[in-house]
Amino acid sequence: MILFMAKVFLEIASLQKLFFKLVNNMKIAISYPPIINKLGQKAMVSQNRNVQYFKKPTYLLPVTYAQAATWLSELGYEIYWDDGNADLKNLDEWFNDLVDFKPDVVVFESTTPVMKFYWDLTIRLRKALPDTVIIMTGYHSMRMPAETMNNSAVDVVLRSSHVDFALKKFIEYLDQHKSWRLTCPIEGLFIRIGKNDIRDTGSFKQVEPLNTSPIIDRDLVRWKNYAYENGNFLQTPGTYATSVIRDCMFGKCTFCRYNGPDLTFSMMDVEKSLDEYQNLIENYKVKEIFDDSGVWYRGKEARDFAKGIISRGLHKKGCYFGINTRFEYLDEETIKLMAKANFRFILLGYEAADQETLSRLNKGYQLQHVENCLKWMTKYGLHPHLTIMVGYYWQTKDMLDNTVKEVKRIMYSGLARTLQVTLCTPLDYTPYHKECIEKNVLLTEDYDDFDMSKLIVRTPEDHDYYYQAVKDMYSIAFSPRFILRQIIFLFKFRKRDWQFLFVYSLRALRRVRQHIFNLTSHQGE
């Protein structure tokens, strides 16, 4: 009887989808052009964070956009999931394919270092597709919508970080109203209604019920394109989960795009996320799942999630789980439970080893708590990954030296397993970006220079000193002390430690060399 009912339900669902398809015949492209710099590196605009250029293949699923695509597809719209990077296209191929598709709507995601590229691209695209509605989204344009309107052929700037909700509402309206430019009441839009005439529909709805946005349709976004080339996966195929938090439940760090008076956070229910994990493991045979929420669950939700994984038996399926979290967020009991549930990769924003910098960045944690948090994680077999930034406009030699020294100590003592160093670059008109403008420490206004490949703020020391610090920290991976520490971990007889040394390390070394090259190529200039 239950089987029969399930079949009937599925039939109704597919009939409903077919009905929507017949009614809604608009064609929508969600597009990521392959943006390649002079060095042949590709811009990873889709990485749910700041854009970076990579030479080695790295394909990152833009989670919220994938939810938007899924939702629109469920409503019957024809979706063209168009990631030029993941599809291994060059710019001309990508452009021609998009034009051939003749979309009614094209959606782009923007961020500071690729703004100029996008503005030019939309002008070129307008000539090829005069009737297509071009929508610009992303954290830069949402904070500077008029600038994008003035410099591009964009029709609509979406000011919301809830791209799935905003697009769903807007596309449905667009589909049903010919005079949408004049009448659309949906909040959070900048709409072009004439050459020099713009309509602003006001600030967007900040808190959306995440449970109503669908779980990503993996087939629609061709998930396998993203399943192998990602430096953070110890096992493949891996994938990004539909984020449980949007954007970040702390949301106060001044350098982060997930910060601003216009942003707060929304949360998805634990059970819904667990259902997705079960589907990914059982039906897609995924071996590593990473949730790229700004900060993942904590407290009761974190424990309920871990317990749910265990009660469903998903911790015994050979799949690792990874998250972003913050220092002082997870207690020992929760970490222990997460380890039991087969969590492995834990990304923590360390940023710097001096309290002044942490306070200026509004990091919201105190240094004396770092040690215990890392000890708990290591004790239960998790692999903490530290993110560090260098080149804050106030960062003195002492501050930087201390950070390098502390990072070395942490890595050599085995308290963290991997790290990532970036040059602190003001982006997307975050509070740190605005602060740099106000303090007059920005050395350039050319957005092309904001690609995180060089320091663009005035610093107390010569820039070379910071580039050297990047090298020093990445070089930890080649140090005999670090390698010895990894060998000692083998005696814990955990599979993940063996994989870490013999599979992941070899892959990681390639990427470390790439990072050193990317971040220090301007040394000596």
Added chain:
Amino acid sequence: MKTFNVISNTLLSENTFKLRVERPKCEILAGQCFNIGLPGLDINREYSMYSSADADYIDFIIRRVEGGLVSERLFDLKVNDKVELDGPYGAFLINEDCIPNNKFMFVATGTGIAPFHSFVSTYSNLDYKVIHGIRLDNESYDYGDYGERYFPCVSKPLNSKNSQRVTDFLQKIEISNNTLVYICGNRNMISDVYDIVHGKGVFGDSIFTETFF
């Protein structure tokens, strides 16, 4: 290490208490929050300030969460015990330039009333209403501080006929077009209230939200 003494810890209802601590020497704005931790615990949690930005102390109202490592320890604190404070943070603020020409509507559930109490204690010239969603009658914390501007919406009152939620209340009232709406509390309530006030003509730029969790 930034530690501060507890000045008092007062029970407000069965599971909610008011924690008063020494004030850090820094600029604090009404509506901001702090991360509160306890020495040796190695975890912290964010709480919005309940007191006036000008007070010599900082008050927080905190709900004791069953199994909540931080809130249960804070519940047990005695006078002169230490807490760690990080902050203040946050942009859930009132723009003082807006005070003369606008009405303010503060919608909260439970301890989400904290930033609103801070607002009304700090700015004496606010023209405001507080709409407070609570479960039980005795959760109208410090309602006397708001006088007739306080509208409790009790979901489980002693007389069950009077049960209502903030959304029921908002459906019934008119909102003038110069009203700035601030919403603080659980995310589902925020989403629902946003839809109601937006539907009544309040522009998105006039709606400000802060999620508690």
